[in-house]
Amino acid sequence: MVNCPICNSSALTSCGERYDDRYGYPGTFALLKCSSCGHAFLRGEFPPELLRDLYSNYYPRATFDLEWYQPHEEKFGLKAWLAGEKSSAFHWVPRNVRVLDIGCGFGASLGYHTARGCDVYGVEADENIRRVAEKFGYKVYVGPFDDSKYEAEFFDYVTMDQVIEHVTDPLSTLRGVARILKSGGTAILSTPNAGGWGAKFFGRHWINWHAPYHMQFFSRRSMQLSAEQAGLVVAEAKMITNSDWLRCQWIHLVSYPKLGEPSRFWLPNHDGMRMTFLQRRFIRAMHEMKINHLLTRVFDSVGLGDNYVFALKKQ
């Protein structure tokens, strides 16, 4: 018997099977949706051995050269708005606060916050961050997020950019986040919206199913219920999607792999990627003529965008 991981309801509907259409992990995974809170999730057990296999043997190890390191620089104006610049959680953190970025990647957000006077901390599972942290003196914990590494009520802000959909137990992650937030503090999360136009229009080819790495797909309701159970409240739920996602979506569509095969597009350097002349022209035109940008802005504005930005407040 399977129940919704968020509201525990047993009223679940099947949304078919998904497979790893990026890195070719074998096997299919059932996608279920809760009729009560709208949360969608992958069915099945994901023990630590399986997760280790997934992330160390299939997820490509990123190559990173220290010389490429650049702190994120904020862009403003129409161009930034068209691109969906504010789709990332870290953009919503004010100056001069103490902030933890869970899943900080190569640390672009850490440099951004540091330049804005913040006392900044990071968590990242990818070992590449170690060299960046050493060079720039960033306080980064390398490994999975573990709230016991921090004092309670320590942070003004905690951000998770495209992270919560990857975790097996989102409620326990959010409880950990709530513990280390000061009262009045805010957690900001960005996560794909499986209830938007993208999932409907592209079906199982939607770029953000990303099975089996993405396991949790929040609705407004399921995020609200999760927040409550963690001792937080949803202060804001915005819909802002980066328009580059749509450019990637078109390429994903024309390079869609068979079960058990990696997608050429998602391999490092797009190894062996082939597109026809017309496909290439179409994809370039959609982006250069800003059609991707306009579509993304329109769908966001009517509440059917591909990406949520949630602000969860601790009372």
Ligand SMILES: [Zn+2]
């Ligand atoms: Zn539910």
